[in-house]
Structure formats: C-alpha cells, structure tokens
Amino acid sequence: MRDFNDKVALITGGASGVGRSLAFALGRRGAKIAVGDVDEAAMARIVEDLAAENIDAIVEHCDVTSVDSLGALADAAKIKLGGLDLVFANAGIGAGETGAMWDYSEKDWQWCLNVNVWGVINSIRAFMPRLVASGKEAHFVVTGSGNGAYLILPDAPIYTASKAAVHAITENLHYQCQAGGLPVKVSALFPGPHVVDTGLFNSGRVRPEALQKDVQGNESGINSVEDMKKMAAEYGIELQTTHPDEVAEMAVQGLQEDAFWLLETTAETDAKIRARTEMILNRTTPVPAMVG
Ligand SMILES: NC(=O)c1ccc[n+]([C@@H]2O[C@H](COP(=O)([O-])OP(=O)(O)OC[C@H]3O[C@@H](n4cnc5c(N)ncnc54)[C@H](O)[C@@H]3O)[C@@H](O)[C@H]2O)c1
Numbered sequence: 001m002r003d004f005n006d007k008v009a010l011i012t013g014g015a016s017g018v019g020r021s022l023a024f025a026l027g028r029r030g031a032k033i034a035v036g037d038v039d040e041a042a043m044a045r046i047v048e049d050l051a052a053e054n055i056d057a058i059v060e061h062c063d064v065t066s067v068d069s070l071g072a073l074a075d076a077a078k079i080k081l082g083g084l085d086l087v088f089a090n091a092g093i094g095a096g097e098t099g100a101m102w103d104y105s106e107k108d109w110q111w112c113l114n115v116n117v118w119g120v121i122n123s124i125r126a127f128m129p130r131l132v133a134s135g136k137e138a139h140f141v142v143t144g145s146g147n148g149a150y151l152i153l154p155d156a157p158i159y160t161a162s163k164a165a166v167h168a169i170t171e172n173l174h175y176q177c178q179a180g181g182l183p184v185k186v187s188a189l190f191p192g193p194h195v196v197d198t199g200l201f202n203s204g205r206v207r208p209e210a211l212q213k214d215v216q217g218n219e220s221g222i223n224s225v226e227d228m229k230k231m232a233a234e235y236g237i238e239l240q241t242t243h244p245d246e247v248a249e250m251a252v253q254g255l256q257e258d259a260f261w262l263l264e265t266t267a268e269t270d271a272k273i274r275a276r277t278e279m280i281l282n283r284t285t286p287v288p289a290m291v292g
Pocket residue numbers: 012013014015016017018019036037038039042062063064065090091092093115143144145146190191192194195196197198199200201203206244
C-alpha cells in the first residue's frame with residue numbers, strides 16, 4: 001500500500017506506545033484512525049492529541065478479549081470513518097511473571113493468553129471477513145515479538161509462549177491470504193530493534209479485576225523501562241531503548257513495500273537468531289540468550 005491518504009486504519013491497543021505512534025504516523029499521512037483500547041486515561045489523552053493535529057479519528061473503548069467488542073469497533077469505523085483498509089492487531093500485555101513457571105498464578109497465564117493470543121484470534125475473526133468482503137486492497141498487521149517468534153528468551157515464559165503462538169497464527173494468516181489470492185497483505189510487526197520505551201512493562205494498569213494475581217512472591221519488580229535499565233546495569237549491561245515513533249516509521253515504510261517482516265534488528269540479535277538456528281541444526285542443548 002503506497003498511499004495512506006483517506007484510508008481507514010484501525011489500531012487495537014492504539015492509545016499508548018507503539019499503537020499510539022502508528023496512529024500519528026498514519027494520521028499525518030492522511031489516514032483516518034480508529035483506536036480501540038481499554039486504558040481510559042490514555043484514550044482521553046490521544047483524543048485530544050489527535051484533534052490537535054486535525055487527524056480524523058475515533059477512539060473507542062474496545063477490549064480485544066471480546067470478539068463482539070472488536071466487531072463494534074469495526075462497525076463504528078465504517079459508520080463514522082467510511083470503511084476499513086488497515087488493521088493493526090497490536091494490543092498486548094506483559095503479566096510481569098518471574099520465577100518458576102509452575103508457581104505462577106493461573107491468572108497470569110489466563111490474562112496474558114487472553115489478550116495476546118485470543119486478542120489476535122478475535123481480531124482475525126472480527127476483521128478478516130469484513131476485509132475479504134470489501135474486495136479492496138487491505139493490510140492486516142499483527143504486532144508480535146522476536147521473543148517467541150524467533151528467540152526464546154528465558155525471563156518471561158508466559159509472554160514468550162503467547163508471542164510464539166501469535167507468530168504461528170500471523171504466518172499462517174499470510175499463507176491463507178496468499179493461497180486464496182486475496183488482496184489482503186499480512187505483515188508481522190516486531191517492535192525494536194531495542195526494548196521499546198512504552199507502557200508494556202506497566203501493563204498492570206489495565207489488568208482486569210477478575211484476573212488479579214492470586215499468588216504472591218513472583219512479581220518481577222519491573223514496572224517500567226527505567227526499572228529494566230536499572231536491573232540491566234546491575235549485570236553491567238547498558239540497556240539500549242527504541243522510541244515507539246521509530247517503530248511506527250519502520251512499519252509504515254515496510255507497508256509501502258508490502259513487506260511481511262516489519263522487522264529491524266541489531267547485529268547482536270542477528271547473531272542470536274543464527275546461534276539458535278545452528279543450535280537446532282546441530283541438535284545442541286539450548287542455552288538461554290540474553291535480553292537486549
Ligand atoms: N515495548 C516493547 O519493547 C515491545 C517489544 C515487542 C513487542 N511488543 C508488542 O507491542 C505491542 C504494543 O505494546 P506496547 O509496547 O506499545 O505497550 P503499551 O502498554 O504502551 O501499549 C499496549 C496497549 O494495549 C492496550 N491493551 C491492553 N489490554 C487490552 C485489551 N484487553 N484490549 C484492548 N487494548 C488493550 C493497553 O491499554 C495499551 O494502550 C504489544 O503487542 C507488545 O507485546 C512490544
């Protein structure tokens with residue numbers, strides 16, 4: 001998709017972080033924006049900020065764990081903005097788990113898999129029939145994570161598992177659209193190349209009451225990118241970060257080239273991917289790769 005002018009872009013989890021940056025990157029290129037989110041404070045902020053830039057937008061309460069909620073957002077986009085051309089299945093959370101996985105609260109597993117995996121499944125079920133029925137050129141972008149898609153980092157097993165599933169779903173969606181000769185292009189967006197400075201590490205702010213932790217003592221203690229930097233510094237590592245606006249620009253450029261992989265890596269990450277591939281080919285016993 002070369003031209004975003006007058007296209008309607010729907011972004012789940014669009015009120016903060018990567019989703020928010022996507023809203024502005026596309027809105028500034030003339031797209032109309034439908035943001036769905038559950039963080040009321042962040043939604044109020046983006047309503048004002050989009051209006052200040054005269055970006056034509058709607059911002060609706062939309063919970064990705066409900067296919068009906070997503071359907072209502074798509075209906076609102078059609079009625080108020082005129083259709084649907086780009087979907088960003090972007091909402092995601094980190095449950096902040098640490099320690100032995102057999103000691104985790106079941107609620108941590110449920111919350112993370114509900115939002116990260118079911119959020120993507122629900123988005124496909126809510127939006128793909130609409131995109132296919134329109135018969136127009138469209139884009140379906142899923143925000144995944146290298147942690148799960150191509151590396152298995154040892155520090156957040158639930159998150160990693162969720163993003164492994166997300167990538168399998170995304171790649172299969174691509175194969176199915178391609179096999180069906182559909183005008184829907186599928187892309188896998190990987191925020192990076194470094195840890196992206198967003199609200200992901202403070203996901204607890206939108207944790208539902210019914211899924212609050214019922215096991216104590218396995219909190220990671222990391223609630224922000226600053227906390228991550230401090231922890232990395234204790235191990236003598238200077239953690240680099242990426243601004244979400246850079247991720248959005250990388251994504252927009254990739255979309256203009258109809259790229260599947262919206263992915264920017266560092267030489268260190270490439271080395272980890274190569275080491276992992278070699279490990280599998282050589283049947284070497286896995287050793288954990290480090291974050292960063
Ligand atoms: N930050 C990183 O370094 C990084 C790295 C790789 C992948 N990601 C992925 O990027 C995506 C965006 O996250 P981010 O880093 O911008 O974090 P963020 O917390 O700033 O943004 C995530 C948004 O999703 C929303 N959300 C949470 N639960 C929701 C629900 N049930 N329904 C609708 N919206 C919900 C939040 O309110 C928030 O606005 C996620 O899928 C995340 O896993 C982030």
